[in-house]
Amino acid sequence: MELLDRLQRQLDQLDEAxxxxxxxxxxxxxxxxxxxxGRRLLAFCSNDYLGLANHPEVVEALAEGARVHGAGSGASHLINGHSRAHVALEERFADWLSAHIPCARALTFSTGYMANMGLLTALGGPEAELFSEELNHASLIDGARLSRSAVRVYPHGDIDALAGLLAQSRAAVKIVVTDGVFSMDGDIAPLPAMLQLCERHGALLVVDDAHGFGVLGARGRGVLSHFGLRSPHLVYVGTLGKAAGVAGAFVAAHDTVIEWLAQRSRQYIFTTASPPALAHALMKSLDLIEGEEGEQRRLHLRALIAQVKQELCGTRWRLLDSDTAIQPVIVGSNGEVQRVAAALQEQGLWVGAIRPPTVPPGSARLRITLSAAHTAQQAGRLTSALRALDSAVPQEAP
Known part of the structure; x- marks a missing residue:
């Protein structure tokens, strides 16, 4: 078939690149x-930042949830799939975010991708203009594209550029969209300045805190707590398959925004609700996150971050300025980053080699992700291996 031949040629081109x-x-x-x-590896590529994905109490809560609620929900939330476990979880998130969003309410989604798509397509439209951060996650980019809104992309972290775009806008609905913690760079969006702009221009500020929820802020309550923000202009997205260790996502916002999503978000309305057992397990995960154990895990994670940054200082590869669990090491070319990752794997170390289109051309990187489940000795094993490879792996000519 001509189509199969065409696809194979394109696959061959990807392989060559x-x-x-x-x-x-x-x-x-x-x-x-x-x-x-089939091989035992020490992994530094998971987003399980607090080490809860295999926590015995969370595992038991998931099993208990299945015994109480069954294996599946059976239908969408608006038919008969909305369990009391979902209700309890949404009320818990609304309570968590009430200090930052007046009249807060929450809505759960099956995945973070669905949450971002469902949020932007429901809020956007021909009368809306979306202002999207250059390094936003693919789910935000795709949601903006499908929203039928005008989309303006501003450079990474450039508040002046964003201010100029907002000042020029004549749209009836303005929505600024950003990651809280950027998944490939590990830095944090300048949210206080962004919120000031949104309040001045009557815009909503959508914050996808996939990599901050559970890790940043008081009791792990995320990037809004980290900065001490409070405003009805805030719309917060939290992902539950990373630091929370289970699966799913939620959107928290003013009650009116959440009711609109429940009525108009196709990704919420036209899909089977996630298994109630997951919501049941997440209640235990939240107990751990906001309790003493969660605080101890965050303290240990911060110590690991400081250790890795210090021990990788001085290598030829550029370590990006990140104080989060995401510690990217810029290697450069696709070939070199794959060779370094392969050399690490030969030593039993698994680190993700991130290449375009996930990151810009020429910025292929090792995306080191740390977890509170790692020990200082394990982190030291990784940094020692990288320092040794710094001199052992030939550097490509520019």
Whole structure:
């Protein structure tokens, strides 16, 4: 078939550009040490920032949730799939965010991707203008494209550029959209200045806090708590498959915004509700996040971050300025980053090699992600290996 031939040629081109991705098969629970394709590896590529994905209390809560609520929900939230477990979880999130969003209410989604798509397509439209951060996650980019809104992209972290775009806008609905913590750079959006602009121009500020929820702020309540923000202009998206260790996502905003999503978000209305057992397990995860154990895990994670930054200082590869669990090491070319990742794997270390289009051309990187489940010795094993490779792996000519 001509179509199959065409697809194969394109796959061959990706292979030549060293951009083919492949899945690895994991035979153990998410943890620092994993059995990957039959080999034991020490992983630094998970988003399980607090080490809760295999926490015994969360695992038992998931099993208990299945015993109480069954394996599936059976239908969408608006038919008969809206369980009391979902209600309890949404009320918990609304309470968490009430200090930052007046009249806060929350709505759960099956995935973070669906939450961002459903939020932007419901709020956007021909009368809206979206102002999207240059390094936003693909789910925000796709949601903006499908929203039928005019979309303006502003440079990464450039408040002056954003201010200029907002001042020029004559749209009836203005929505600024940003990651809270940027997934490939690890830095945090300048939200206080962004919120001031949004309040001045009557815009909503949508914050996808996938990589801050559970980790940043008082009791792990995220980037809004980290900055001490409060405003009805805020719309907050939290992801539950990363620091929370389970699955799903939620949107928290003013009650009116949430009711609009419940009535108009196609990604919420036209999909089967996630299993109530997941919501049941997440209640235990939230107990751990906001309790003493969660605080101890965040303290340990911060110590690991400081250790890795200090021990990788001085290598030829550029460590980006990040104080979060995401510690990117810029290597440069696709070929070199794959060679470094392969050399690490030979030593039993698994670090993600991130290449375009996920990151800009020429900025291929090792995306080191740290977890509170890692020990200082394990982090030291990684940094020692990288420092040794700094001199052992030939540097490509520019």
């Amino acid at each position: 060293q951009l083919l991705r492949r899945r690895r098969v994991v035979a153990t629970p998410c943890a620092p040490e994993m059995l990957v394709d």
